Amino acid sequence: MKLRKGRDAAAQLASADAFGEFYEENAEAVVLFFARRVLDPDLALDLTAETFAQALLSRDSFRGSSRDEARGWLYGIARHQLSQYWQRGKAERRALARAGLAPPRLSEEDHDRVEELAGTARLRAAARNGLGELSEAEREAVRLRVVEELSYARVASSLAISEEAARARVSRGLRALAAKLEAARAREESARG
Amino acid sequence: VAEPPREITALRDFGLELRRVAESDAIGSGPGVARRTWARVALLVLAVGALAGIALTPPGRAVAERVGELVGIGEPSSVQETNLRDPRLTETQERLGPALVAASGTIPGTDQSFEIVAWAARQKPRHFSPAERATWRARLRLLERARRDNPRFFRKRARRLNPGASPVPSVAELERMLRERTADPATGEPQLLSCLGIVYPDLGSQETGKWCAGPSTDQVISSVHVFGMGGSDPRFGPDAPYQIIGVTKPDVDRVEVTYLDETGSRVKAPVTLGRLDGELLEKTGAQIPFGFFAAFIPYDGVPHPADALSPSPALHSTYFTAFDAHGREVGHDAAGAGYRRSYERNARRQDAEERLSAEIAAAQQQGELPLNRSNVELCEKAMRYVRSESCKDLIHRAALQDLYGWHTGDD
Numbered sequence: 001m002k003l004r005k006g007r008d009a010a011a012q013l014a015s016a017d018a019f020g021e022f023y024e025e026n027a028e029a030v031v032l033f034f035a036r037r038v039l040d041p042d043l044a045l046d047l048t049a050e051t052f053a054q055a056l057l058s059r060d061s062f063r064g065s066s067r068d069e070a071r072g073w074l075y076g077i078a079r080h081q082l083s084q085y086w087q088r089g090k091a092e093r094r095a096l097a098r099a100g101l102a103p104p105r106l107s108e109e110d111h112d113r114v115e116e117l118a119g120t121a122r123l124r125a126a127a128r129n130g131l132g133e134l135s136e137a138e139r140e141a142v143r144l145r146v147v148e149e150l151s152y153a154r155v156a157s158s159l160a161i162s163e164e165a166a167r168a169r170v171s172r173g174l175r176a177l178a179a180k181l182e183a184a185r186a187r188e189e190s191a192r193g
Numbered sequence: 194v195a196e197p198p199r200e201i202t203a204l205r206d207f208g209l210e211l212r213r214v215a216e217s218d219a220i221g222s223g224p225g226v227a228r229r230t231w232a233r234v235a236l237l238v239l240a241v242g243a244l245a246g247i248a249l250t251p252p253g254r255a256v257a258e259r260v261g262e263l264v265g266i267g268e269p270s271s272v273q274e275t276n277l278r279d280p281r282l283t284e285t286q287e288r289l290g291p292a293l294v295a296a297s298g299t300i301p302g303t304d305q306s307f308e309i310v311a312w313a314a315r316q317k318p319r320h321f322s323p324a325e326r327a328t329w330r331a332r333l334r335l336l337e338r339a340r341r342d343n344p345r346f347f348r349k350r351a352r353r354l355n356p357g358a359s360p361v362p363s364v365a366e367l368e369r370m371l372r373e374r375t376a377d378p379a380t381g382e383p384q385l386l387s388c389l390g391i392v393y394p395d396l397g398s399q400e401t402g403k404w405c406a407g408p409s410t411d412q413v414i415s416s417v418h419v420f421g422m423g424g425s426d427p428r429f430g431p432d433a434p435y436q437i438i439g440v441t442k443p444d445v446d447r448v449e450v451t452y453l454d455e456t457g458s459r460v461k462a463p464v465t466l467g468r469l470d471g472e473l474l475e476k477t478g479a480q481i482p483f484g485f486f487a488a489f490i491p492y493d494g495v496p497h498p499a500d501a502l503s504p505s506p507a508l509h510s511t512y513f514t515a516f517d518a519h520g521r522e523v524g525h526d527a528a529g530a531g532y533r534r535s536y537e538r539n540a541r542r543q544d545a546e547e548r549l550s551a552e553i554a555a556a557q558q559q560g561e562l563p564l565n566r567s568n569v570e571l572c573e574k575a576m577r578y579v580r581s582e583s584c585k586d587l588i589h590r591a592a593l594q595d596l597y598g599w600h601t602g603d604d
Contacts, residue, residue, distance in 0.1 A: 019212070033268065045203060056215055068290075072270055072292070080394065083306060083395065100214060101214060107202060113199055167461075171466075
């Protein structure tokens with residue numbers, strides 16, 4: 001990316017060429033960011049498109065002066081999109097509409113490519129395997145808390161243990177699961193070179 | 194010959210469209226066309242349901258989110274610029290790489306998300322500005338006087354400057370000491386630091402606490418930072434909780450944060466725990482591993498520190514206990530006692546600031562302090578508490594004219 005350190009970086013992001021380069025440098029990473037969270041390539045592409053449309057519309061508000069800041073700013077928009085999605089159950093398209101952009105569509109080949117790059121299939125498998133490897137007590141605690149969304153008090157009463165023990169059990173289970181997922185992701189990345 | 198990487202054509206095509214719009218600046222306005230994508234949510238639930246063998250339940254969404262949170266660690270934080278723009282940090286420290294997400298979560302009982310971010314930094318070689326030299330010269334002069342008139346005050350202050358040294362150092366010596374303190378003892382180069390902060394992406398570049406450590410940190414729990422969120426930023430809301438972020442040794446496995454609620458019962462606060470080590474440490478470019486925790490204590494209705502200097506019962510009763518992997522207690526800390534003292538000290542300091550500011554304002558004539566012994570003595574006292582341009586100017590004028598013991602000569 002041609003963003004230079006200094007006061008003119010924001011102005012460079014405002015030019016069409018620089019924004020295009022900014023997109024080219026970050027688009028794939030952003031679509032994978034979403035794909036690993038929503039585990040759905042089509043939805044990830046929708047969220048990516050809305051994120052970049054938002055970035056385009058609000059590029060005047062970017063006040064940073066470095067590559068890291070520009071990327072951080074973009075991920076801020078992406079996280080907001082994700083949070084809106086979790087709250088509303090739908091991907092926004094306001095910015096796309098305002099910019100007059102059509103929502104992109106993934107071909108079957110693109111769909112497979114995103115899945116491959118994001119490693120979503122393997123992530124799901126790793127999570128399933130990871131859960132399988134937890135002790136029965138931890139797996140049940142994680143299931144009640146995360147899947148059934150019960151309060152810790154109810155998890156504790158369901159398992160006939162103290163609330164403190166329930167918290168510790170869920171925490172240990174999630175940490176073990178996180179380590180397995182992290183290892184799976186690292187394997188993915190090293191396989192990609 | 195290696196096959197070139199396959200492109201995601203939809204991304205490429207969308208990029209071309211985006212560039213076309215950016216070039217034409219043909220940005221229209223109109224109502225959003227967001228449509229409900231329940232079909233996708235169902236797909237997501239189906240996909241994620243496999244996670245626990247339980248499909249087609251709305252809570253599946255939570256699993257996917259949890260998976261996302263777990264694999265999101267190590268990515269750039271959405272708040273990058275704050276630390277670069279914070280003059281308190283840029284004056285003394287220099288960030289060396291991006292701020293990466295080390296943990297994330299949501300404040301209990303709310304949908305306010307937070308990120309704990311980590312980055313590498315380096316102490317900047319320390320040099321005094323002309324204004325700092327003037328201030329230090331005044332402070333050292335006070336100290337020199339205290340050696341004669343107030344030995345107790347002298348012992349207390351002189352120890353802070355240079356343990357065991359009885360002569361008051363010169364400004365130049367002080368600069369050298371400061372450089373030595375911020376240098377790596379092994380290399381003599383500016384010290385490398387591992388830094389940690391907490392940010393609220395939904396609120397933009399909001400950062401409410403940060404901590405940097407060099408290689409000498411050896412306490413099990415160190416640098417617990419308690420912050421009354423509601424008193425600092427109205428966007429958090431009047432009933433915002435107290436934010437707590439603390440740092441531990443990297444081998445701490447669990448931290449308990451407890452406080453007394455309004456009924457006087459001791460309650461455990463949910464704790465987010467993490468570590469900056471391994472791959473994440475490497476990604477940030479930092480070298481010093483550590484553990485960390487964040488917790489939020491419900492607001493207890495007591496005015497926040499930024500609004501008033503009243504002590505808060507919730508904070509006074511807050512305890513932190515660290516455990517190792519075998520469940521053994523390895524360290525503890527209490528926010529309460531420290532905070533009570535801090536409130537009292539702050540209150541005394543605020544009283545002194547107000548009194549001395551009022552005295553300086555009363556002594557001013559047409560915005561300037563007349564040069565006389567009484568004002569010079571007032572300013573000598575005030576410079577311990579107040580940053581007063583009038584006083585700086587007065588001392589400068591006294592020094593230029595070599596009056597009341599002030600001189601312009603360099604130390």
